[in-house]
Amino acid sequence: MTTARSHLGACEIDGVLYAVGGFAGGANLFTSVEAYDPETDTWTTRSPMPTPVMDPGVGVVAGRLYVVGGAAAGGVPLAAVQSYDPATDLWSLETDLPSARYGLGCVVVNGILYAVGGENGSGKLATVDAFDRATATWSSRTPMPTPRSRLGTAAVHGRALAVGGSPGNGTYTSIVEAYDPATDAWTTQTSMPTARNLMGVAAMNGRLHVVGGYNSGGGPLTIVEAYDFASDSWTTEIAMPTARYGLACAVVDDTLYAVGGTIDDASNHFATVEALTTCIEPCGEWITRAAMPTARSHLGACEIDGVLYAVGGFAGGANLFTTVETYDPATDTWTTRSPMPTPCMDPGVAVVDGILYVVGGAASGGVPIATVQAYDPATDLWSLETDLPSARYGLGCAVVNGILYAVGGENGSGKLATLDAYDRSVGTWTSRSSMPTPRSRLGAATLHGLVYSVGGSPGNGTYTANLEAYDPATDSWTTLASMPTPRNLMGVGVIDGQLHVVGGYNSASGPLATAEVYAAASNSWVTELAMTTARYGLACAAVDGTLYAVGGTIDDATTHFAAVEAYTPCNEGCGQWTDLGFALAGTAGEPQLLGSGSLEANSSGRLQLSSARPSTTAFMIVGLSQLNAPFKNGVLVPLPFLVLPIGTSPSGTVSLPFVFPAGVPTGFEFFLQTWIPDAQAVKSFAASNAIRGLTP
Numbered sequence: 069m070t071t072a073r074s075h076l077g078a079c080e081i082d083g084v085l086y087a088v089g090g091f092a093g094g095a096n097l098f099t100s101v102e103a104y105d106p107e108t109d110t111w112t113t114r115s116p117m118p119t120p121v122m123d124p125g126v127g128v129v130a131g132r133l134y135v136v137g138g139a140a141a142g143g144v145p146l147a148a149v150q151s152y153d154p155a156t157d158l159w160s161l162e163t164d165l166p167s168a169r170y171g172l173g174c175v176v177v178n179g180i181l182y183a184v185g186g187e188n189g190s191g192k193l194a195t196v197d198a199f200d201r202a203t204a205t206w207s208s209r210t211p212m213p214t215p216r217s218r219l220g221t222a223a224v225h226g227r228a229l230a231v232g233g234s235p236g237n238g239t240y241t242s243i244v245e246a247y248d249p250a251t252d253a254w255t256t257q258t259s260m261p262t263a264r265n266l267m268g269v270a271a272m273n274g275r276l277h278v279v280g281g282y283n284s285g286g287g288p289l290t291i292v293e294a295y296d297f298a299s300d301s302w303t304t305e306i307a308m309p310t311a312r313y314g315l316a317c318a319v320v321d322d323t324l325y326a327v328g329g330t331i332d333d334a335s336n337h338f339a340t341v342e343a344l345t346t347c348i349e350p351c352g353e354w355i356t357r358a359a360m361p362t363a364r365s366h367l368g369a370c371e372i373d374g375v376l377y378a379v380g381g382f383a384g385g386a387n388l389f390t391t392v393e394t395y396d397p398a399t400d401t402w403t404t405r406s407p408m409p410t411p412c413m414d415p416g417v418a419v420v421d422g423i424l425y426v427v428g429g430a431a432s433g434g435v436p437i438a439t440v441q442a443y444d445p446a447t448d449l450w451s452l453e454t455d456l457p458s459a460r461y462g463l464g465c466a467v468v469n470g471i472l473y474a475v476g477g478e479n480g481s482g483k484l485a486t487l488d489a490y491d492r493s494v495g496t497w498t499s500r501s502s503m504p505t506p507r508s509r510l511g512a513a514t515l516h517g518l519v520y521s522v523g524g525s526p527g528n529g530t531y532t533a534n535l536e537a538y539d540p541a542t543d544s545w546t547t548l549a550s551m552p553t554p555r556n557l558m559g560v561g562v563i564d565g566q567l568h569v570v571g572g573y574n575s576a577s578g579p580l581a582t583a584e585v586y587a588a589a590s591n592s593w594v595t596e597l598a599m600t601t602a603r604y605g606l607a608c609a610a611v612d613g614t615l616y617a618v619g620g621t622i623d624d625a626t627t628h629f630a631a632v633e634a635y636t637p638c639n640e641g642c643g644q645w646t647d648l649g650f651a652l653a654g655t656a657g658e659p660q661l662l663g664s665g666s667l668e669a670n671s672s673g674r675l676q677l678s679s680a681r682p683s684t685t686a687f688m689i690v691g692l693s694q695l696n697a698p699f700k701n702g703v704l705v706p707l708p709f710l711v712l713p714i715g716t717s718p719s720g721t722v723s724l725p726f727v728f729p730a731g732v733p734t735g736f737e738f739f740l741q742t743w744i745p746d747a748q749a750v751k752s753f754a755a756s757n758a759i760r761g762l763t764p
Contacts, residue, residue: 130470220269464512654754
């Protein structure tokens, strides 16, 4: 950062990290706002806040940054709520908090901003207030079970998590409590391993990450711990290089950034920025997940608070759907929600302020409609919004700074270049500069504050590979590098700051399984691993760093899919673990070997064996090349280089932590497999699957 400081706030908006406010000792409080672009590794100074603060709550609603409460000079608590619009670089004042406080946490669920805990100069608070931007009002919610200040908060799977903090009398807590806005109720979760306050907190890849902080036993901390809500469990991650508290954290494109902080409050304040990228397992392959209850194509999909929504669609003839089904990756299960008022296929779908919008589409017989249907997950209710200016289907939708853009499509007479912008706060549509290439059944997505339009049908039975980007700040379009494969009716999603295009159709190849990825920084495309199932008319959405491809068809007439496939890119700097299969069953079924963690030098990871024979000696086979030789009626995958005896637990498991050595070259591969003496297995041996490690 340009400005060294602690007790600041941080957040992410459209691929950019914002650092706001803070403190550098004494009465030295800041109004400073600085923006970090990971693509260029550069900082830019933006307009300062009206009021200097330290220890505020920070949240983002509809592309606006909210700085809530905080402390003025001398530790005086504030009720001021300051909001910033990145598009205009302007600040405004919103409705004050009901009561002044600092050291609070802020978290956004379904477009509602929740201010949690803090202190008011007289004591620690359990207060929870909810701000609805649409009405500019605060309302009281059920208090937190544990009053505390200088806690951490983040949203994970539709819950607001409150972690750690100071409950008073110089103590530090490790308590974790989860708030469910749907029930207005709190539950107590498994405590964090390390009690602390003034830490950085952010949600990444569906897990809560807690970074640094302070406690009386350890002083300033480097400790990083991650919480998995699905299993209600904690793991220890790689420690930060720099011990500090009063830092702030934000996640940009599945990388966690820790900014600023201090070690003593009096004089040592940091401009330091450190970044953590974690590996999600398995990565680099398509995995089959639980199928949708309803087979369909030409549907829409989106993500809200860690849940995937699949809406509308078609299954041949006049069979159009109002169906809405939600998928929870944490449990691999689907749930049916309230149906849409109007059935449609080929709509545009997007999310604004936690509200799902289904825009236009086609009714039975391919009749274009202008209807805009809006769904609130918190109430499971639908409402009708202002119609599109003109009826169309096969359009794309994307959201930038809380404005919904509807691009392209067709109206029954021809393909369209139309771009309309919808402002939910006033319920009006406005025309914007038309797309250079008229087309329908295109893909649309938001990437780094721009609206991207890719592929589609420009007419006369043709398919385009064109990629064009719209900048709302200048109301102008730019033509970019074309996609390798022309297509329409594909799935599109954004992961790690890259545009993923999956499946679709063209006349040369028919239904496609092809997956291609666009990097804006280099204006270039790469081909990734193809889907298992070729299909078009599918929909895609990214949830916690994983791209989900749902539904689709191969012929429109009869074959419509409920299939769901999931793809997680392997993050750069992590290395890659690949499951090669070849397990041989024993007493407890097929033993499962899993490699996790980074394959960077001096980074921590773990090998985990499960479903092995209990309380016995197993043998870890390590190879530097792949053998794939028959052995004991199974397949021995590694060419043995080392054979390491390991003891299984009474439950038939092994957990082996490791630190990956330095000096291993890039692209180095190795192979692991475990063989277990087991009288109930074929030839008295069971074998785990083999795994391959590949260094970054």
